[in-house]
Amino acid sequence: MAKIFSNKNNLQILYEDNHIVIVNKRAGDIVQGDITGDKPLSDVVKEYIAEKYNKPGNVYLGVVHRLDRPTTGLVIFAKTSKVLPRLNALFASKDISKTYWAIVKNKPAKEKDTLIDWLKKNPKNNKSYAYKKEVTNSKKAILHYEVIKKLHNYFLLEIRLETGRHHQIRSQLYNIGCPIKGDLKYGFDRSNEDGSIHLHARHISFIHPVKKEPIEITAPLPTDVIWDACS
Template identity: 80%
Template sequence: MAEKIISNKNNLQILFEDNHIIVVNKRAGDIVQGDKTGDKPLSNVVKSYIKDTYKKPGNVYLGTVHRLDRPTTGLVIFAKTSKALPRLNKLFLSKDIKKTYWAIVKNQPPKKEDTLLHWLKKNPKNNKSYTSLNEVEGSKKGILHYQVLKQLNNYFLLEVNLETGRHHQIRSQLSSIGCPIKGDLKYGFDRSNSDASIHLHARTIEFMHPVKNELVKITAPLPKDPVWDACSL
């Protein structure tokens, strides 16, 4: 799987950039947009990069297209122009952007590959989503497809493709089949990772460029740690 880093400035790993789009490889702990913590969001880091690199005066335009959970790593797309943002938003809404995740889980899944369908309901008080096999009030349907790519010494590497994009969907659904993601205390793993990450990585993304109408496919390098290092195929 091709992995290309075109820039790595100030801990900002850029995987793709043109006049309309910039795609970065998010680190664990980074937040995509500002929240109540007051921590500097990734969007501001990207704006600073654009401003400094291209010597732009005044404010820099940047549109946030989607998000990743704070402890998750991998691909995040930003729009650099007001022309690209609504078109990218439309691609996400129409599910014309293919996203593939890699997850390292504690236990062997019941099947080598399967489709999971649950109803997910978010509890804002603890910022957690709960799964049910039947629809309950306030729940939303969540569908994902997984396959086991590799058995590691103590874990299993899964590839996950989302059909829907719900709050904590991969974390909650994998936990519901007895396969919590490594480091994910919130969803049943028995201990946290030392850097507060979880082993969930937005690995590849594929879409038609919203302005140039060319196919774009990007693969995000894996984080550096011994467990991820064992995942080479």
């Protein structure tokens, strides 16, 4: 896996006000601390806030949701303890619309479709398996995809999630024979040099929980030959 790429000086801040901050996550960053002990993106954002606003002591930052470490794109953080439960409620009620872009090896059987599976996580290998029928300890997973571009050797899919399960997009696309470029864990035949996978949290829209204004943010794509062909 790529080393942590973000620091307080190179963060891609896409939106910020007194309540929330939205970051374009780089591949290799972990959103929140884990057993690796690597510095998480949440700590980097805290350092950025402390320096920008000259805040002494501990800076509050609430983690609202996560992206897998090799994935890139939009991550929302809460800057106050007041707004965190409101953002959590938006996610729980599905009042936040999230769109992802994925570059896959094979063309799906259908140009556009809804995938409904039951995902079961195996904590031993940190992997989720998709089943067409409910199995013990599985959770229902729903996503909608559309093929939006044919690349030289790949296909670009736009994906809208209805549920937010562990490795959902990766597992469900693998299950239909469309592994994401670079995703060794879910069926792609080789890794990307930087440890990334070609899955990007591209767009998010919601009503601001305090200002009650519509927020729509699109995350710029990472820079490489494949992503450049998508823009």
